[in-house]
Amino acid sequence: MTELVHLDVESGIATITLDSPDNRNALSAQLRRELIAHLETALADDSARVIVLSHTGRVFCSGMDLKETRGAGVSEQGVNEVPAILTTIWTSPKPVVARVAGPARAGGVGLVSACDIAVAATDATFAFSEVRIGVVPAVISVTVLPRLLPRAAHELFLTGETFDAARAVTVGLVNSAVPADGLDAEVARYAEMLRLGAPGALAATKRMLRAERPASMAGQFAEMQELSAGFFAGEEGQEGMRAFAEKRKPAWVVEG
Structure with missing residues (x-):
């Protein structure tokens, strides 16, 4: 077939x-x-x-x-x-x-x-x-x-x-x-x-875009603050900031 x-x-x-x-x-x-x-x-x-x-x-x-x-x-x-x-x-x-x-x-x-x-x-x-x-x-x-x-x-x-x-x-x-x-x-x-995006960050951003929003702005800020802080402190975020400071591409970018 x-x-x-x-x-x-x-x-x-x-x-x-x-x-x-x-x-x-x-x-x-x-x-x-x-x-x-x-x-x-x-x-x-x-x-x-x-x-x-x-x-x-x-x-x-x-x-x-x-x-x-x-x-x-x-x-x-x-x-x-x-x-x-x-x-x-x-x-x-x-x-x-x-x-x-x-x-x-x-x-x-x-x-x-x-x-x-x-x-x-x-x-x-x-x-x-x-x-x-x-x-x-x-x-x-x-x-x-x-x-x-x-x-x-x-x-x-x-x-x-x-x-x-x-x-x-x-x-x-x-x-x-x-x-x-x-x-x-x-x-x-x-x-x-x-x-060029980090795989984990892209996946999390897609989940965020699809998610239903909390009823209150305070609840939404609390949820988004937790998400943001986790990625700033996480492996991809730390590698991205190091790469920026060192003027190089982050590790997840594979040359085609």
Whole structure:
């Protein structure tokens, strides 16, 4: 069986590539299995500091494979496996960057929104097309809604309208939209910046960003003060301060 998702680790960057162009990189059962397996492998690999989610072909990901879901019962729907993929990306202690060179639809937009940073080619397009085929963008809403402006979420979820990368930046779905010939350079720029961060500090910062805020400001300050003091006194913080004083790169920065 031909592999539909590939993993390559080089210079601290784990690139996971969706490679099912004939199926518009739809979330088929095989692609889902391979994607979650490669994500878990990259997370377990200490040499992989940053994960990049990329694709071959014209389409980033067209969403669920409708050929597989048509006629299947509730318990047999592939969408039941998607939460594990989105959760793994969202909760990854390593930063995840989406490289979007073509259209993303439905579940494909869910993948983009689960990543920490998303970079798209200016000619890439997006749509929550679910309502137009009689279904609800329910599962992906868990990762999408924290990204989107509320007004935009109502508009785009309810209309299913296609929107471009510039609009995706405006509504918060994408960080950067660049011409197609500059996409790889922009992804590499983000990956390199992320690679400079201390692994433990990056993981803790991601947990902080995801966490629910305490009800009171005093409680939030107390929690954040404890987190900050622990890292200032910790191994990474002390090494980072020594490296700064000695005008050298800290130990966690591995030359590519």
